Amino acid sequence: MDSGTASELIQLLTPEGERLHHPVYDVDLSDAEYRALFRDLVMVRRVDVEATALQRQGELGLWASLLGQEAAQVGSGRALEQDDYAFPTYREHGVAYTRGVDPVRLLGLFRGVSNGGWNPDEKNFALYTIVIGNQCLHAVGYAMGIAMDHTRAHAERTPAVLAYFGDGASSQGDVNEAFVFAASFNAPVVFFCQNNQWAISEPLEKQSRIPLYRRASGFGFPGVRVDGNDVLGVLAVTRKHLADARDGLGPSLIEAFTYRMGAHTTSDDPSRYRLAADLETWRLKDPIERLRSFLWRQQLGDQSFFDEVDAEAEELAVHLREACRAMPDPEPDAMFSAVYAEPHPLVDEERAQFADYLNSFEPVAEEVHR
Amino acid sequence: MTVVTLARALNAGLRRALEDDDRVILMGEDIGKLGGVFRVTDALQKDFGENRVIDTPLAESGIVGTAVGLALHGYRPVVEIQFDGFVYPAFDQITSQVAKLHARSSGSVKMPMVIRIPYGGGIGAVEHHSESPEAYFAHTPGLRVVSPSNPVDGYWMIQQAIACDDPVVFFEPKRRYWEKAELDGDLVPDPLFSARVVRPGRDATLACYGPMVRTCLDASAAIAAEGVELEVIDLRTLSPLDLQTLCASVERTGRLVVAHEAPTFLGLGAEIAARVSERCFYSLQAPVVRVAGFHAPYPPSRLEHHYLPDLDRVLDGVERALAY
Numbered sequence: 001m002d003s004g005t006a007s008e009l010i011q012l013l014t015p016e017g018e019r020l021h022h023p024v025y026d027v028d029l030s031d032a033e034y035r036a037l038f039r040d041l042v043m044v045r046r047v048d049v050e051a052t053a054l055q056r057q058g059e060l061g062l063w064a065s066l067l068g069q070e071a072a073q074v075g076s077g078r079a080l081e082q083d084d085y086a087f088p089t090y091r092e093h094g095v096a097y098t099r100g101v102d103p104v105r106l107l108g109l110f111r112g113v114s115n116g117g118w119n120p121d122e123k124n125f126a127l128y129t130i131v132i133g134n135q136c137l138h139a140v141g142y143a144m145g146i147a148m149d150h151t152r153a154h155a156e157r158t159p160a161v162l163a164y165f166g167d168g169a170s171s172q173g174d175v176n177e178a179f180v181f182a183a184s185f186n187a188p189v190v191f192f193c194q195n196n197q198w199a200i201s202e203p204l205e206k207q208s209r210i211p212l213y214r215r216a217s218g219f220g221f222p223g224v225r226v227d228g229n230d231v232l233g234v235l236a237v238t239r240k241h242l243a244d245a246r247d248g249l250g251p252s253l254i255e256a257f258t259y260r261m262g263a264h265t266t267s268d269d270p271s272r273y274r275l276a277a278d279l280e281t282w283r284l285k286d287p288i289e290r291l292r293s294f295l296w297r298q299q300l301g302d303q304s305f306f307d308e309v310d311a312e313a314e315e316l317a318v319h320l321r322e323a324c325r326a327m328p329d330p331e332p333d334a335m336f337s338a339v340y341a342e343p344h345p346l347v348d349e350e351r352a353q354f355a356d357y358l359n360s361f362e363p364v365a366e367e368v369h370r
Numbered sequence: 371m372t373v374v375t376l377a378r379a380l381n382a383g384l385r386r387a388l389e390d391d392d393r394v395i396l397m398g399e400d401i402g403k404l405g406g407v408f409r410v411t412d413a414l415q416k417d418f419g420e421n422r423v424i425d426t427p428l429a430e431s432g433i434v435g436t437a438v439g440l441a442l443h444g445y446r447p448v449v450e451i452q453f454d455g456f457v458y459p460a461f462d463q464i465t466s467q468v469a470k471l472h473a474r475s476s477g478s479v480k481m482p483m484v485i486r487i488p489y490g491g492g493i494g495a496v497e498h499h500s501e502s503p504e505a506y507f508a509h510t511p512g513l514r515v516v517s518p519s520n521p522v523d524g525y526w527m528i529q530q531a532i533a534c535d536d537p538v539v540f541f542e543p544k545r546r547y548w549e550k551a552e553l554d555g556d557l558v559p560d561p562l563f564s565a566r567v568v569r570p571g572r573d574a575t576l577a578c579y580g581p582m583v584r585t586c587l588d589a590s591a592a593i594a595a596e597g598v599e600l601e602v603i604d605l606r607t608l609s610p611l612d613l614q615t616l617c618a619s620v621e622r623t624g625r626l627v628v629a630h631e632a633p634t635f636l637g638l639g640a641e642i643a644a645r646v647s648e649r650c651f652y653s654l655q656a657p658v659v660r661v662a663g664f665h666a667p668y669p670p671s672r673l674e675h676h677y678l679p680d681l682d683r684v685l686d687g688v689e690r691a692l693a694y
Contacts (some may be wrong), residue, residue, distance in 0.1 A: 115470075119478040126442070127474055131466045137432060138467070141439020148395075148421050148445075173459070177432035184427050338477035339511055341535035346610050347511075 004211035012232040015285045017293025025236040040074040044094040046313040047103045050320045055266045060110040064091045068261030071287030075234025083159040087139035090128040099125040104323040133172030139163030140178045143187035160245035161189040168199025179219040182251035190241045191253045196260035201273040213255035228258030229287040377547040379521035383528035397424045398450030430460035446482045454489040455498025469512030483537045490581040492545035494671040502632035507539040508609040515608040517541040519583035521551040526559035543581035565612035571599035574625035579605040589684040624655035625691040634662040656694035661687035
């Protein structure tokens with residue numbers, strides 16, 4: 001297997017927090033912007049830690065942790081402009097955060113009170129998609145629509161679409177068909193692959209014998225690999241590719257090379273299939289610690305700044321815990337309420353019958369759960 | 371008033387939908403210059419442009435999946451699946467995404483998509499070109515399923531399906547594409563999700579749809595010579611079913627025969643039999659009889675006349691119902 005060379009990896013911030021520069025991909029950020037990225041990373045990790053804890057406490061049925069992928073998600077999410085649109089998998093909690101989706105909404109999905117949880121058009125952030133790879137075609141179709149509007153309006157510049165998927169999904173037909181359609185229609189879409197090395201228990205080499213970003217060339221568009229644990233690198237690369245898409249240069253593929261530090265989900269047991277030593281290697285590449293070092297070194301953040309961020313994360317955690325526990329179960333009738341947009345006699349009939357059935361029971365004192 | 375084939379009527383319906391709403395777009399394989407393998411989209415690309423009548427790469431999941439994205443962006447995609455047996459690569463997108471997005475979004479997302487599928491046998495085709503997969507889709511909550519049987523319905527139903535805010539799987543009886551009828555473009559059409567009594571009768575109800583309507587009308591004409599008057603119902607909509615029209619008829623006749631090309635087991639006839647038995651139990655003089663395809667893969671075309679329910683098999687079913 002050809003796993004690629006170090007020179008293929010774009011990096012603007014080393015694991016030690018040293019700032020590098022790249023002739024094509026770079027960022028020029030203000031002090032406040034550097035600090036904002038750090039804050040994002042900490043908040044997103046805190047959402048993840050709290051959600052994992054809430055699952056362990058029985059408040060969530062499941063949680064898919066993003067631990068280790070914070071930079072890939074914050075960097076790419078912050079590269080989006082307001083009128084761009086993102087299509088996530090079910091692990092994009094960090095991207096959701098950058099789009100302004102309340103993390104409580106994400107908890108709702110994993111708690112089982114909703115299969116969605118937000119209006120996608122409010123934040124230009126599609127609903128989580130659980131069937132692996134399906135959303136890449138939706139992203140391309142959405143981008144085709146943007147391009148069609150653009151042709152109709154003779155606009156110079158269009159919004160762009162960011163399509164998330166993982167290394168496992170790179171084997172799916174839908175992802176490959178998405179590449180074909182995007183190329184064929186020159187759609188303004190950027191494919192963002194978080195290669196976290198593991199598809200549940202299957203390592204990357206089960207999916208590919210070459211670095212994933214190189215597959216783009218076979219479809220006729222640019223591909224690039226970025227250090228997925230480097231928020232600056234991810235931001236720079238995603239900004240550039242989104243800008244190209246907006247300018248009509250068509251699709252491209254970004255492979256964010258990262259590592260899934262946690263389990264696939266809270267139902268998974270990674271000790272059955274991977275070595276603890278690998279985790280140690282990747283712990284040294286932690287996305288938050290390298291930005292912290294950089295901020296310290298450059299004197300962009302002092303102890304009071306870091307304390308402030310920690311306090312804010314604590315506040316967010318309290319909010320999440322309280323809001324999650326207070327989240328009511330939906331009424332049984334909710335399952336019938338949006339099956340169709342227009343009236344449907346069978347749904348109406350079953351809905352009425354089930355309501356009658358429920359009403360046929362004697363009222364009992366409400367059960368106390370906790 | 372003009373005389374048109376079903377293929378031509380669908381073409382005229384699509385043309386009118388494209389004219390009426392500029393968010394309507396057509397997508398599919400070979401639908402542009404070629405006009406589709408059955409010419410249903412003939413000349414539409416020439417008149418509406420490549421941005422509205424779109425030749426896609428040859429990938430069915432890709433067609434439906436990108437249509438989802440286009441619908442999310444506000445378009446009303448009408449996708450063509452070239453043949454019934456080629457819809458399965460898109461089955462995942464149709465059942466996991468198209469059917470569920472409205473519910474998943476608690477109603478904030480609409481999926482106004484029409485999936486056109488030429489279906490059924492009787493044209494002497496090779497394997498995968500003669501199937502009747504409608505039950506898979508009718509079984510899926512979130513989808514609507516309809517099938518016109520004649521040019522007039524084809525013209526109106528395709529426009530009504532496109533105007534519907536829910537996804538509609540639109541099954542076109544391919545062996546009836548060349549049948550002709552007079553079309554009046556000023557008529558007020560029946561609602562899309564309604565069945566129609568196409569021949570009144572008192573002795574038994576014969577329910578059918580799509581390609582079987584012509585067969586059943588022929589069968590009822592043949593048996594009328596023996597003094598048996600069949601009431602023929604063109605179901606037109608398979609999900610939702612118009613049980614009101616169906617049950618009103620069964621209450622009059624006391625007997626029901628359901629005919630379709632798809633296999634009998636768990637086909638539309640099974641559901642119709644169950645529903646009618648529940649609702650019309652005291653009106654029924656006989657068990658509901660099904661005349662349909664066998665539990666065997668669609669056979670090579672030299673055998674298809676044995677597989678497809680024809681006039682004689684329909685009448686055999688009618689006689690079984692009348693024997694009680």
